[in-house]
Amino acid sequence: xxxxxxxxxxxxxRRNVTVEAVIDLAATTNPGDIxxxxxxxxxxxxxxxxxxxxxxxxxxxxxxxxxVAERLMxxxxxxxxxxxxxxxxxxxxxxxxxxxxxxxxxxxxxxxGELQGAxxxxxxxxxxxxxxxxxxxxxxxxxxxKSRGELPRELDNxxxxxxxxxxxxxLIMQSLISGDMEQMRQAAPGVFAIYRRGIxxxxxxxxxx
Amino acid sequence: xxxxxxxxxxxxxRRNVTVEAVIDLAATTNPGDIxxxxxxxxxxxxxxxxxxxxxxxxxxxxxxxxxVAERLMxxxxxxxxxxxxxxxxxxxxxxxxxxxxxxxxxxxxxxxGELQGAxxxxxxxxxxxxxxxxxxxxxxxxxxxKSRGELPRELDNxxxxxxxxxxxxxLIMQSLISGDMEQMRQAAPGVFAIYRRGIxxxxxxxxxx
DNA sequence: GGAAAGATAGTGACTAATTACTATCTCTAG
DNA sequence: CTAGAGATAGTAATTAGTCACTATCTTTCC
Numbered sequence: 224x225x226x227x228x229x230x231x232x233x234x235x236x237r238r239n240v241t242v243e244a245v246i247d248l249a250a251t252t253n254p255g256d257i258x259x260x261x262x263x264x265x266x267x268x269x270x271x272x273x274x275x276x277x278x279x280x281x282x283x284x285x286x287x288x289x290x291v292a293e294r295l296m297x298x299x300x301x302x303x304x305x306x307x308x309x310x311x312x313x314x315x316x317x318x319x320x321x322x323x324x325x326x327x328x329x330x331x332x333x334x335x336g337e338l339q340g341a342x343x344x345x346x347x348x349x350x351x352x353x354x355x356x357x358x359x360x361x362x363x364x365x366x367x368x369k370s371r372g373e374l375p376r377e378l379d380n381x382x383x384x385x386x387x388x389x390x391x392x393x394l395i396m397q398s399l400i401s402g403d404m405e406q407m408r409q410a411a412p413g414v415f416a417i418y419r420r421g422i423x424x425x426x427x428x429x430x431x432x
Numbered sequence: 433x434x435x436x437x438x439x440x441x442x443x444x445x446r447r448n449v450t451v452e453a454v455i456d457l458a459a460t461t462n463p464g465d466i467x468x469x470x471x472x473x474x475x476x477x478x479x480x481x482x483x484x485x486x487x488x489x490x491x492x493x494x495x496x497x498x499x500v501a502e503r504l505m506x507x508x509x510x511x512x513x514x515x516x517x518x519x520x521x522x523x524x525x526x527x528x529x530x531x532x533x534x535x536x537x538x539x540x541x542x543x544x545g546e547l548q549g550a551x552x553x554x555x556x557x558x559x560x561x562x563x564x565x566x567x568x569x570x571x572x573x574x575x576x577x578k579s580r581g582e583l584p585r586e587l588d589n590x591x592x593x594x595x596x597x598x599x600x601x602x603l604i605m606q607s608l609i610s611g612d613m614e615q616m617r618q619a620a621p622g623v624f625a626i627y628r629r630g631i632x633x634x635x636x637x638x639x640x641x
Numbered sequence: 642g643g644a645a646a647g648a649t650a651g652t653g654a655c656t657a658a659t660t661a662c663t664a665t666c667t668c669t670a671g
Numbered sequence: 672c673t674a675g676a677g678a679t680a681g682t683a684a685t686t687a688g689t690c691a692c693t694a695t696c697t698t699t700c701c
Contacts, residue, residue, distance in 0.1 A: 253549050255462060339545070341460055386602070390595060390598055392601060410590070414594055414595050443649080468688085477652095478651065478653065
């Protein structure tokens with residue numbers, strides 16, 4: 224129906240809008256430099272009003288991280304679901320992750336920005352949990368792939384998982400730097416192809432040792 | 433000469449000390465949160481004195497980026513020098529880069545932190561130039577490797593270079609997150625092995641299957 | 642050789658702007 | 672009518688940058 228241009232949003236809704244505003248801002252602004260005033264302005268509110276819905280700034284960041292974690296994991300899970308081969312599933316995850324990031328460039332910036340901080344904030348804990356969950360999921364896939372003969376037994380799980388995540392992070396970083404998210408989408412398939420060949424390729428015969 | 437415990441350093445020296453202080457601080461502090469007061473304190477100086485040697489904060493960052501760029505490129509060049517095979521050279525560069533970062537954890541933080549900013553500061557331009565130079569060097573190596581038959585002609589140069597840098601950035605990111613730089617050194621060889629197989633590996637023979 | 646003069650480096654106290662956060666009043670929707 | 676949502680106008684803390692002054696080195700010239 225007609226959006227009644229209502230000024231006063233219910234608290235719950237207002238919190239959602241706030242989170243989206245932050246993600247929006249993070250697309251172009253260094254997360255550490257995002258002020259409560261900037262957030263409020265971006266959603267056409269006064270700065271003080273923000274604190275009716277969040278006890279402090281940290282709570283805002285926490286809400287944002289939760290949003291990112293939920294959306295990203297759901298996207299990735301959906302992409303990998305129903306895939307027969309674990310290698311195909313990994314490829315789907317890779318692409319889904321890239322797509323998500325290119326739709327929400329602010330998301331990785333928040334993640335990285337928060338994780339760099341020295342002190343352990345609640346938001347940081349959320350980010351950590353996200354990464355851990357991600358790594359576990361990868362490990363399962365790799366193991367399944369091994370048992371199906373899609374990946375060689377000798378493959379170093381740890382290195383493979385590290386490289387998977389690292390590759391994505393590297394792509395993100397470079398897009399962040401160039402400021403062009405489209406570039407990432409284009410580079411992704413070629414990059415994953417190399418990665419896939421790297422883990423699947425036959426390992427040189429191990430003699431003796 | 434006996435180090436005369438002199439308090440007043442010559443301007444040039446003082447600038448160097450400042451840069452080192454910043455790199456030092458960046459190892460444990462989010463670069464955006466490094467204040468001029470913190471820098472001054474870390475080098476046992478008053479805050480005001482800093483501005484006798486730098487016109488403003490931006491100039492400090494610029495000096496730091498120059499330091500990082502020079503040291504890193506020199507290390508990498510030295511490592512690759514005298515290498516017969518380009519693939520070996522790439523491996524040496526990879527390891528040298530990792531070693532440099534693990535010795536100066538503050539360096540990548542400064543780089544990434546600066547590059548994330550929206551506005552184009554002089555420091556950011558320096559960082560950009562560094563990355564560009566790096567990519568060019570990689571491209572040359574890849575081309576040479578191709579002409580020597582060490583890499584397949586069909587390999588996508590762009591993707592290979594992107595993945596090389598991306599892999600390093602990813603490793604750095606994960607070490608930054610875990611706070612353990614040693615981890616990166618340990619993971620590096622295995623990760624590079626996968627990368628190398630990925631670019632060099634013959635595209636799987638399509639025999640029957 | 643050594644004081645006087647000039648140059649260089651550092652101090653400590655200040656400022657103007659910006660920050661997260663709060664107290665109080667006003668409006669709006671149900 | 673009233674409770675929740677927003678506006679207005681604060682506060683204390685922190686920030687980069689300035690300034691008048693002092694301490695320490697270096698050069699000059701008798």
